[in-house]
Amino acid sequence: MSALSELYQEVILDHHKKPRNFYKLKGANRSAEGDNPLCGDRIYVYLQLEDGVIREISFQGTGCAISRASASLMTASLKGKTQAEAESLFKKFHRMVTRGGNGSLDPAELGKLAVFSGVSEFPVRVKCATLAWHTLRAALKGKEEIVSTE
Amino acid sequence: MNELATLTKEVKEPVSERLDVEAVRKEFPILKREVHGKPLVYLDSAATSQKPLEVIETLNHFYRTTNANIHRGIYLISEEATALYEGARKKVARFLGARSWREVIFTRSATEAINLVAYAWGRENVKAGDVILLTEMEHHSNLIPWQLLAKEKEARLEFIRFDNEGHLQLEDLDTYLKEKVKIVALTQMSNVLGTINPVKEITKRAHDAGAVVLVDGAQSVPHMRVNVQEIGCDFLAFSGHKMCGPSGIGGLYGRKEILEKMNPFLGGGEMILEVTLRDARWNELPYKFEAGTQSIADGIGLGKAVDFLNRIGLDAICEHERELVEYAMNRLNEVEGVKIYGPHDEERGSALAITLEGVHPHDLASLLDAEGIAVRAGHHCTMPLHQKLEVPATTRASFYLYNTKEEVDKLVEGLRKSKELFGI
Numbered sequence: 038m039s040a041l042s043e044l045y046q047e048v049i050l051d052h053h054k055k056p057r058n059f060y061k062l063k064g065a066n067r068s069a070e071g072d073n074p075l076c077g078d079r080i081y082v083y084l085q086l087e088d089g090v091i092r093e094i095s096f097q098g099t100g101c102a103i104s105r106a107s108a109s110l111m112t113a114s115l116k117g118k119t120q121a122e123a124e125s126l127f128k129k130f131h132r133m134v135t136r137g138g139n140g141s142l143d144p145a146e147l148g149k150l151a152v153f154s155g156v157s158e159f160p161v162r163v164k165c166a167t168l169a170w171h172t173l174r175a176a177l178k179g180k181e182e183i184v185s186t187e
Numbered sequence: 188m189n190e191l192a193t194l195t196k197e198v199k200e201p202v203s204e205r206l207d208v209e210a211v212r213k214e215f216p217i218l219k220r221e222v223h224g225k226p227l228v229y230l231d232s233a234a235t236s237q238k239p240l241e242v243i244e245t246l247n248h249f250y251r252t253t254n255a256n257i258h259r260g261i262y263l264i265s266e267e268a269t270a271l272y273e274g275a276r277k278k279v280a281r282f283l284g285a286r287s288w289r290e291v292i293f294t295r296s297a298t299e300a301i302n303l304v305a306y307a308w309g310r311e312n313v314k315a316g317d318v319i320l321l322t323e324m325e326h327h328s329n330l331i332p333w334q335l336l337a338k339e340k341e342a343r344l345e346f347i348r349f350d351n352e353g354h355l356q357l358e359d360l361d362t363y364l365k366e367k368v369k370i371v372a373l374t375q376m377s378n379v380l381g382t383i384n385p386v387k388e389i390t391k392r393a394h395d396a397g398a399v400v401l402v403d404g405a406q407s408v409p410h411m412r413v414n415v416q417e418i419g420c421d422f423l424a425f426s427g428h429k430m431c432g433p434s435g436i437g438g439l440y441g442r443k444e445i446l447e448k449m450n451p452f453l454g455g456g457e458m459i460l461e462v463t464l465r466d467a468r469w470n471e472l473p474y475k476f477e478a479g480t481q482s483i484a485d486g487i488g489l490g491k492a493v494d495f496l497n498r499i500g501l502d503a504i505c506e507h508e509r510e511l512v513e514y515a516m517n518r519l520n521e522v523e524g525v526k527i528y529g530p531h532d533e534e535r536g537s538a539l540a541i542t543l544e545g546v547h548p549h550d551l552a553s554l555l556d557a558e559g560i561a562v563r564a565g566h567h568c569t570m571p572l573h574q575k576l577e578v579p580a581t582t583r584a585s586f587y588l589y590n591t592k593e594e595v596d597k598l599v600e601g602l603r604k605s606k607e608l609f610g611i
Contacts, residue, residue, distance in 0.1 A: 041557040045550075045608060054610070076549040076565050077579025099579055101547035102609070159553065 043155030044162070045102065052106035057113050062095040071098075071172030071184040073164055078104050082112075082172045089120045094173075101165050103156065108169035110149055120177055126150070127170050133157065134166045201500025206507040211499065212589050214239040225559030228594045233378050233406060233538045233585030234563055235428045238492075242431060245491040249484045257483055258457060258474075272483050275490025276473070282493045283423065283440050284414030289472040290446065292439045293486050297405040298328040300424035300439035301372070303452040303476060304401055305332035308422075309370070311450060312399075315341040318368040320398070322347040322355055322384070323575055324377045327568040329403045329424075333372060347373070349575075353380035353529035360389060364396035371400050375407035379567050379583060380529030381512070381536040383407070390419045399445070405429060405437075409587070410508060410536060412501045415440050427485065432492035436485035439476075446472055453478040504588045508537040511586050515539060515595045522602050524611065528576060540567070540581040543602055545611040548582040554605040555582075560598055 062068075062083035071080045078100035085093035094115050096108045115123050130150055137157040156166045175184040212218050215237045220227050229237060255265040257272050273288070280288040294300045309332075313319065319333045323346045337344045345368075347359040360371070371393040375386050390400045401422040407413055408423075409430035415423050422445075427436035441449075451458055451469055455478035460468040469475045496504070513533060519525050524544035529535060543551055552564035563583045566573045573580065584598055 039557070041554065042608075044553070050609060074566075074570075076547070077573065078549075079579070101549040103550070162549075162553065165549065 040155065040158045044159055046152050046155065048110075048149065048152045049102060049106040052109040053102035056096075056105055056109040058095040058116075059097065059109065060095050061097055062093055065093070065095075067176045067179060069172045069176035069184060071168050071175070073100070073104065073168050075164065076101060078165065078168055080104065080108055080168055080172050082108070082169065082176050084173075084176050086120070086177070091115050091118050091120070091123060096169060096172075100168065103153075103162055103165040104168050107153060107166045110152070111169045111173065114148060114150055115173070123173065123177065127174065130170060131167060134163050201498060201503060204500065204503055206499060206503040206588060208507065208589065208591055212591075214241070214495075215589050216240055216243070218589060222559045222561075223557055228558070228560040228597050230584040230586065230590065230594065230598065231561045231563050232409075232429070232587035232590075233567075233583065235434065236409060236431050236587055237589065238433070239431055239495050241495060242433065242488050242491045246433060246484050246488050249487055254484070256480055268483060271487045271490070272481070275486050275488075275493075278490045278493045279438060280440075282497070283408070283425070284416045285440050286416065287443060290415075290440055290443050292441065292446075292473040292476040293481055294437050294439055295435055295482065296328075296428075296437040297403065297424040297426040298437075300422075300437055301329055301401065301403065302332045303439055304372075304422050304424075304441075305336045307449045307452040307476070308399070308445070309333075309336040310339075313337075313340050313342050313369050316367065317342045318345050318363055318366050319343070320345050320347065320360070320363050320368050320371045320393075322373045323349050324353070324355075324380060324382065324569065324572050325372075325374055326378055326403065326405070327570070328405070329372055329374060329401075330571070342369070349380070349382070352531065353377065353382040355382070355384055355389075357385075357389070360392060364392060364398065368393070368396060368398040371398050372403070373401075374403040374405070375413065376404075376410065376536040376538075377529065377572075378406050378538055378585075379540045379569050379572055379581065381538045381540075382530055383411075383534055383536055386420065387418050394419065406536060406538065409496075410501075411505045421445050427489040427492065430489075430492055431495055432489035433482075433485040435482045436489045438489075443472065446476070451475050451478065455479045457481075499588060507588055508586055509533060511590055511592065511595065512537050512539065514592050515584070515586070515598070518595055518599045519602075522599060522606075524606065525602065528581060537586040538583060539585065540583045542578055542581055543605065546605050546609050548580040550609075551582045551602070551605055554608065555598070555601045558597065558601045558604070560594075560601050562598075 065083035067084040067086050080098035083095045094112045134156040171184050217237050253267045255268045257269040277288045280291045345363050348356045386402050393400045400420045402420045404423045405426040408425040421442045423440040428434040458470050458478040460470050526542045528540040548564035565580050
């Protein structure tokens, strides 16, 4: 498989076309806005956080296929997870997209998120894949300002 | 002829009226390379142009044989370096149609040239309540320096709008010129829309109303004949690396009378005549504005780039690009879902910003890169312009003298493949 078809796997294209949890969550008690000025991506992540557990999560916004699919798969992976579990998953995800997952990571730990392993071959696209995650972390911390990848 | 004479020799007339693109391509070593196993298709010349061999070798030759600081050494190679650097300035001055080489100030970039004016001219001349008139299509480099000035001086920023075809709405110019407009600063060619603005006409109207005019020539100077006396503008900023020259060199043309009245921009060595602990007298033009050791080799390289462009001929380059853009617009229109921004007539520059329905510009650029095609995706340093177009980003293909119709075909093929992959 070429590096490019590794990047644009079917799962990614599917989540791009039919993003999951793509709406504004009513009753969200945490939210944040993320911005990637380089490509004009903008994303909003909404959370319903109860006792440190993510009960509900959704997102909205515009972006490239990688950023939208990443947001979609992120929301799908985090429902019911604790804040600490979310943070741990972010670290693994980040390591995979920046340094490549080979050897050091068990793909099972990342589940479906492993489809983003191809991103590490495209350093300029790392920001696209991590925008949703940075925005999520801002929401979890209760930060009000806009998160930027720049 | 010795080597120094070869470097100093100036080419003034093009060798032929028509551009032989295959011959031109042979002069650009980078065009032989492959990326991702495919021949490089370089469609990002509005960001930076590629460099012909003679420019690359000029840099190499300078550092190997003539490297010395300029304007101060009493020894031979310093004199040679000074002659080369000042020779390059004269070539640029003639290339732009300036009356004197003293009207050409070398800077690092067009951006620095505009900042020079905003600081050195702006701070003396713009007062609270004055209007600084720009357009909605300016590159950030011709927007942010004026925002900084306007905030400091409590001056007003106003903008000439553009219409659906990317043409300026000149009635806005007339409306604002009835107010206290101190300066009109605008691009001659949009780096996104490709619009060529009627800078001569605008300069005339602005001058009649007592305003000063700065033209951002970063996109126009590499691609068409630009003559500052014919335009009549007070300032023109240009970039070396977009016109086949090295990066790190650009410049400002300024009318002598206005430059003489201005205070310096940066202070330091070279820009002074006499210094005491408490005071200094400024050097004459253009050195008053060239503090510190200049980018000597790059300036000389820019002179060589001017020779190169003169040899090929700006008219031939302009005609070649016109044909290419016309062909590209026709071919791109064949692809369903493609939208082209900017003028759809022939009188336009060679920057083509597009969107492809269903494929984000950033994805499109990645997919084209896999085909060896280098395009730019994003807002191209024109965020307000994209806000007006109501798109977060576009994909931009921009052409220069070395691009071919076959490369346009590859671009179109790349768009089709991208649609296929995205299932559109």
